Amino acid sequence: MKTIDKRLVPTPRIFNSSEFLLLIFTGFAAFFTYFCMYAFRKPFVAASYSEITGWEFILDYKSALIISQVLGYAFSKVVGIKVISELHPVQRGKLLILLILASHLALVAFAIVPAPYNVAMLFFNGLPLGMVWGLVFSYLEGRRLTEVLGAILCVSLIVSSGAVKAVAAYLMLEWKIPETWMPATVGVLFLPALFLSIFVLSKTPQPSQADISARKQRIPMSAKMRWRFLGETNLGLLALITAYVFLTAFRDFTDNFAAELWQALGHSEAPHIFLTSSLPVALVVLGSLALLVFVRNNYRAFQLNLLLVAAGGVTCITATLAFEGGAISGITWMIAINIGLYVGYVPFNCLLFERLVACTKSLGNAGFVIYLADSSGYIGSIGVMLYKTFAQPNLNWLQFTQQFCYATGFACILLMLFSLFFFTRLSRNYYSRSEHITTVAY
DSSP, X not given: OEEEEGGGSOOXXXXXXXXXXXXXXXXXXXXXXXXXXXXXXXXXXXXXXXTOOSOTTTSOHHHXXXXXXXXXXXXXXXXXXXXXXXXOGGGHHHHHHHXXXXXXXXXXXXXXSOTTTTHHHHHHHHHHHTTHHHHHHHTTSSSTTHHHHHHHHHHHHHHHHHHHHXXXXXXXXXXXXXXXTHHHHHHHHHHHHHHHHHHHHTTOOOOOHHHHHHHOOBOOOOHHHHXXXXXXXXXXXXXXXXXXXXXXXXXXXXXXXXXXXXXXXXXXXXTTHHHHTTHHHHHHHHHHHHGGGGOOOHHHHHHHHHHHHHHHHHHHHHHHHHHHTTSSOHHHHHHHHHHHHHHHHHHHHTHHHHHHHHXXXXXXXXXXXXXXXXXXXXXXXXXXXXXXXHTSTTSOHHHHHHHHHHHHHHHHHHHHHHHHHHHHHHHHHHHTSGGGXXXXXX
């Protein structure tokens, strides 16, 4: 009899024919499901609403719309900590459809209710949408191919917002759709593709035994299980979530005010810029993250995710310094900081927490940790919006983005280094215990 570390036990090869089909059908179904969700969440930010008045005594109308929607989205994330972590697989498909239809109904109400009172409708638009990510990712987690599937899904985070804003801008410029009716119109255009992608996604098989052996079984979590996980990861998880608050707030700000940023950089009359600038970002992020599927050791992959987040912070800082020094153009700067942002942001949405759950002793699922981080992140996003509105009202969009870029970059670097130190110590403690040693007979 001989004892060996579990981490050294060979695992089956990465791809076979059934997993290749899973990669194609499930990966792209997940991508298009979340891509289409953005048609219900982000089209309104392509409009300026400059002719609508009524909120000037507090903040401008568009900022009020964004805060209202993010409040609903953030509240949904808080509720999702319990709902997503306890959800059973059979409930996912129908719930996805109901959530999207409820969101679209709110957009119709936004067009019907007179401004500025229709601001409240954006809260009810964001409220159901916050659950969509967790539902979609629940089909993908706990698999040997989760990195590739997750990377495909995460590309939708990068390209969907730009694509939807491009469609929205086209409808207003070419079809002369009014600003208030434009969001509901965009939603109608995307509904057929959404229903088809959800149907395909609902046919995803459960993780195989090889998946369970490699990544641990994922099960609904009770309150006791959630508290056990928090007790196990404590300060390390807190550092991760704090970094994610910075990334979410920065990502939300640059996404919601992309039209104003491109205008400040001299590209206000080019709707295609929203999409074309996001394509190189998607390719770089997809390529770098998908490679992690070949790292079979869960803890090593987790470490690499932490280093990727830190590298994203370095990219944001370096690009902003180069832009301020005149070394790169505005377009190059926007692409570079978005590469840095999404290289840091995307791992948190699936890949980093997927590997963290696989490394811990606690049973459960990645959805719980994702929604714990997401709820904190969107609360931080609201805080940044209020800070910009009331504490820095005279600072223009470009200057504020540059300052925010530095803050986010340094936060990512320092907090990832702390997390790396914390989880390295935790890992050594785990694997020094006999419960992590398996006995194999030769």
